[in-house]
Amino acid sequence: MKYFDLHCDTITECYLKKAELFDNELHWSLKRAQAYNPLAQVFAIWIPDEYRGESAVRRFEDVYKTFIFQMTKNSDKISFCHNAAELKSALNKNKTAALLSIEGGAALGGKIENLDKAYNMGVRIMTLTWNGRCEIGDGVMVKHAKGLTEFGVEVVRRMEQLGMIVDVSHLSEKGFWNVAEVTSKPFIASHSNSQKICSHKRNLTDEQFIEIKKRGGIVGINLYRGFLRDGGKAFIKDVKNHIEHFLSLGGENVLALGGDLDGSDLPYDMKGVEDISKIYDELLKSFSEQIVNALFFDNAYRFFENNL
Ligand SMILES: [Zn+2]
Known part of the structure; x- marks a missing residue:
């Protein structure tokens, strides 16, 4: 099974719990994830809302050290990718492809020069905000x-110049439409579901999904119970409703996965x-193999091939 995931908080958890990336008790370990091949994972450095200014910059740098340490330690199995060629080459060598993102633009501490610095450190995607207010919005x-x-x-604007992908998950609705106005390149929602199916504000309206589609972006399905089903009593089968709805909006080339592993409570039938x-097996009962493979890997791979 091919697997490309746009968002996990595992590296932040490794930092907080002093856990190893290869083998751990977390939602995601390299050892268990490598049952899938090809495998690509975007690792997020999450900046909680209580960190702002210099403390947020330091938090980013601290988690980054953990990320680099784990990449180096496991370099025979996983490869930190900075562009499409490196992504392709890692997968060709049967290595896990790792991409790095920032979750919460507070990481910049309000300074534009820190954006260039983050790009030079290998960050290729940035979720502009987390749930609260930061210097960005x-x-x-x-x-x-x-x-x-x-x-x-x-x-x-600078992200587009650098070639860093704008991620609108967590962003306010006004902020979303500001992004749509300011950008000319595709942007993504790395881990957001459909508000029609589950009314949580973190999920996307149909208009937002259609705008991302129109722009050539992708949307990662989030596995957090509270975003899958109103009331949060969610099981694996609830994923299907979001996919069905996004497909009804013409989303066959937009759908991806952004499971939010180690940043969420997963469906009750999932560890x-x-x-x-x-x-994957559940979805094959309802959708064609082509649609499920597009969701699990092909759409995300094509997006990064074209935009990284
Ligand atoms: Zn998140």
Whole structure:
């Protein structure tokens, strides 16, 4: 089974719990994930909302050290990729391809030069905000949320120049439409579901999904219970409803996975990455192999091949 995932918080958890990437008790370990081949994973450095300014920059650097340490330690099995050629070459060598993202633009500490620095450190995707407000703009959980700040607009423009992918998961709705206005390249929602199916604000409206599609972006299905089903009593079969809905909006080339492993409570019938194959099997009951493979790997791979 092919598996390309746009968002996990595993490296942040490795940092917090001093766990090893290869073998651990977390949702995601390299040992268990490598049951899938080819395998590509975007690792997020998450900046919680209580970190701002210099403390956020330090937090980013601390988790980054853990990421580099784990990449080096496991370099016979996993490869930190900075561009499409490296992604292709890692997979050709049967190695896991790792991409690095920032979850929460607070990591920049409000300084544009820190964006260039993050790019040079290998960050290729940035979720502009987390749930709260930061220098870039407001997250979805801010009351009477505004959109991007002036600094946020500057950041998005510079990201496009650098070739860093803009990720709108967690961003307020106003912020989303600001991004749509300011950008010319495709952007993504790395880990967001359909608001039509589960009304949580973290999920996308149909209009947002259609805009991402129109722009050539991709949307990663999030496995967090609370975003799968209203009330949160979610099981693997609930994933199907979101996919069905996004497909009804013409999303066959937009769908990807962004499971949020180690950043969420998974469906009740799932423990960790070893159960991702259960989702694959479940979906094959309802959708063609081509659609399921597009969701599991092909759409994300094509996106990064073209945009990295
Ligand atoms: Zn998140």
